[in-house]
Amino acid sequence: MESPTTDEEFAELDAALAEAFGGVFAPSEQGVARLRRTQQRGGAVRFVRDPQGGIVGGGSCSPSAEGTAELSGAGTRPAYRGRGIAAAVTAALTEAMFAQGAGSVWLEYSGQGSRRVYERAGYRPQGTRLYLSLPPAKQA
Numbered sequence: 001m002e003s004p005t006t007d008e009e010f011a012e013l014d015a016a017l018a019e020a021f022g023g024v025f026a027p028s029e030q031g032v033a034r035l036r037r038t039q040q041r042g043g044a045v046r047f048v049r050d051p052q053g054g055i056v057g058g059g060s061c062s063p064s065a066e067g068t069a070e071l072s073g074a075g076t077r078p079a080y081r082g083r084g085i086a087a088a089v090t091a092a093l094t095e096a097m098f099a100q101g102a103g104s105v106w107l108e109y110s111g112q113g114s115r116r117v118y119e120r121a122g123y124r125p126q127g128t129r130l131y132l133s134l135p136p137a138k139q140a
Contacts, residue, residue: 001092002048013055014032016056016057017058020075044093045059046089048088048089057075057076060093064102064103068106069097074107086114090117090123108129
């Protein structure tokens with residue numbers, strides 16, 4: 001498990017996460033900047049290499065706010081799934097945030113597959129999240 005330090009590592013991690021999430025987002029300079037900012041502001045960014053040196057998976061966890069951090073974007077390239085990489089990344093990110101003083105770390109899963117990964121790392125469903133929106137303002 002490593003933390004990115006070079007522009008190349010940040011860029012390759014962003015590309016690995018883009019592939020892990022099926023192209024929902026493309027690798028970009030903005031993605032690289034987001035990962036770097038997360039790490040610079042006190043969050044955690046971790047990745048795993050394959051034996052040839054390429055990045056096969058990773059993720060990030062936001063800096064703690066009010067004692068709580070959000071784990072987001074843990075993913076593994078499809079060719080490397082089923083080897084415990086995402087669970088190991090999830091555990092490492094969570095441990096890093098607790099070591100930095102977070103009282104809790106939360107996440108949202110996208111389906112039963114990711115739920116199983118997070119449960120392997122020790123996460124359990126707890127509580128309910130409520131989303132609110134305001135009606136559009138009326139034009140005068």
